[in-house]
Amino acid sequence: MSQGKRFSDEFLNAFVDNQLAPEEKSRAFVEISQDECLNRQVCELRKMHDLVQHAYREPPAPPASGISARDRLRINLRFGAVASVLLVLGIVVGREIRLPAPDLQPLSARSVPTDDTDVVGTYQAVPPAATRVNAAESKQPRVLIHVAHDNTAELSQALDDIEGLLTYYRNKHQSARVEVVLNGKGLRLVRADTSKFAGRIAQLQKEYKNLTFAACQNTIDRLKREQGVIVRLLPGVTVIDSGMAEIMRRQNQGWTYLQV
Amino acid sequence: MNRMDILDFFLRTREAQRALQQARSRLYRVAYAWCHSPALADDLVQETLTKALQKSSQLRDPKARDAWLFTILANCYRDHFRRSRDMEDVDELELSLETTPETESSRAQIVTKVRAAIARLPEGQRQVVTLVDLEGFSYIEVAQILDVPIGTVMSRLCRARNAMKAILLPEFQQNPEAAARGIRRIK
Numbered sequence: 440m441s442q443g444k445r446f447s448d449e450f451l452n453a454f455v456d457n458q459l460a461p462e463e464k465s466r467a468f469v470e471i472s473q474d475e476c477l478n479r480q481v482c483e484l485r486k487m488h489d490l491v492q493h494a495y496r497e498p499p500a501p502p503a504s505g506i507s508a509r510d511r512l513r514i515n516l517r518f519g520a521v522a523s524v525l526l527v528l529g530i531v532v533g534r535e536i537r538l539p540a541p542d543l544q545p546l547s548a549r550s551v552p553t554d555d556t557d558v559v560g561t562y563q564a565v566p567p568a569a570t571r572v573n574a575a576e577s578k579q580p581r582v583l584i585h586v587a588h589d590n591t592a593e594l595s596q597a598l599d600d601i602e603g604l605l606t607y608y609r610n611k612h613q614s615a616r617v618e619v620v621l622n623g624k625g626l627r628l629v630r631a632d633t634s635k636f637a638g639r640i641a642q643l644q645k646e647y648k649n650l651t652f653a654a655c656q657n658t659i660d661r662l663k664r665e666q667g668v669i670v671r672l673l674p675g676v677t678v679i680d681s682g683m684a685e686i687m688r689r690q691n692q693g694w695t696y697l698q699v
Numbered sequence: 700m701n702r703m704d705i706l707d708f709f710l711r712t713r714e715a716q717r718a719l720q721q722a723r724s725r726l727y728r729v730a731y732a733w734c735h736s737p738a739l740a741d742d743l744v745q746e747t748l749t750k751a752l753q754k755s756s757q758l759r760d761p762k763a764r765d766a767w768l769f770t771i772l773a774n775c776y777r778d779h780f781r782r783s784r785d786m787e788d789v790d791e792l793e794l795s796l797e798t799t800p801e802t803e804s805s806r807a808q809i810v811t812k813v814r815a816a817i818a819r820l821p822e823g824q825r826q827v828v829t830l831v832d833l834e835g836f837s838y839i840e841v842a843q844i845l846d847v848p849i850g851t852v853m854s855r856l857c858r859a860r861n862a863m864k865a866i867l868l869p870e871f872q873q874n875p876e877a878a879a880r881g882i883r884r885i886k
Contacts, residue, residue, distance in 0.1 A: 494813035
């Protein structure tokens with residue numbers, strides 16, 4: 440027994456579990472082999488170790504059948520969810536990217552003047568960035584102003600209103616877009632030979648890059664066909680295929696429609 | 700990232716998943732030894748593997764994967780009992796011992812008795828003794844897994860084995876006598 444006291448229970452456990460340093464283990468081997476009491480203690484500890492291993496060699500099967508299938512299902516569901524999110528994200532991003540396409544269509548129409556239309560100034564084959572729509576700009580205020588008559592007093596008032604609108608947005612540091620669509624009699628406002636506000640329009644265009652004047656190609660064609668008038672437009676005025684079609688397109692894109 | 704990188708990434712992911720699946724049975728065995736409930740052990744292993752998949756990037760050294768997995772299991776086990784205070788009484792878990800039919804094989808009797816003895820141990824001792832005996836973890840690894848000092852591991856193991864000896868040795872000292880009597884009768 441006196442020998443048995445030489446080693447603590449923790450030491451004997453460490454010996455059984457092979458947790459001792461080599462020199463300690465060698466010393467313990469010698470001591471244990473010479474002491475029956477120590478030997479019995481170690482035997483009992485080994486027996487406990489073996490019994491625990493024996494008791495859990497075959498634990499009862501989990502209640503649900505096919506654990507691995509469940510696990511696989513969870514993993515698959517996880518990947519499925521990620522894939523679904525990516526798919527939806529792709530669709531949304533795809534739609535956002537596709538949005539400008541209908542907007543660009545009229546621009547191409549503007550860039551192709553008809554042969555018999557004599558236009559003063561330059562066409563904006565690719566209009567400034569202000570005419571392009573992207574996802575970030577979709578939130579900006581966009582106003583379409585429709586001018587279809589040539590009442591001088593009202594046109595003057597309309598130009599004042601347009602300038603007021605542009606000033607308002609500028610003061611609010613909002614990058615608004617304003618497009619003035621001219622068809623029918625309204626075309627006279629931007630015809631070089633008939634406009635009484637050429638100077639005013641030039642000044643507005645110079646000051647506000649986000650302002651566009653768009654003349655209707657159908658009206659230009661009709662003037663030539665019916666009255667033999669070769670329309671000459673003011674500088675910086677773009678041409679669109681159809682005033683009515685442009686109004687509908689812009690409204691579909693969420694533009695605010697105002698008629699003078 | 701070129702195509703080979705992507706392929707390599709998926710292969711590694713598949714390899715990691717296969718390794719986790721292989722670890723499942725070992726995790727389940729230890730989880731069952733801790734709670735003695737197949738359903739709860741299964742849930743704990745599910746939770747452990749799910750967390751392991753989520754945190755697989757945290758595992759820097761693949762050699763330490765076993766200890767890492769059992770650390771997650773120990774955390775899940777601790778969290779489970781933190782969540783549900785109204786856990787089953789350990790005394791109720793070892794009722795199977797009393798319902799063992801007399802005709803049951805001696806092997807099954809031993810298994811039931813040892814499990815009952817382990818179920819009676821305090822939780823900390825039960826965890827230490829099963830990690831050391833079933834998985835062969837070193838004392839240092841067990842200390843890391845359970846987040847306790849190594850001295851605590853050693854003292855818990857010592858107390859656990861002493862308690863088991865006190866319960867089991869008398870049982871097995873009686874049995875050899877009975878067996879010997881049986882053998883004598885056959886002769």
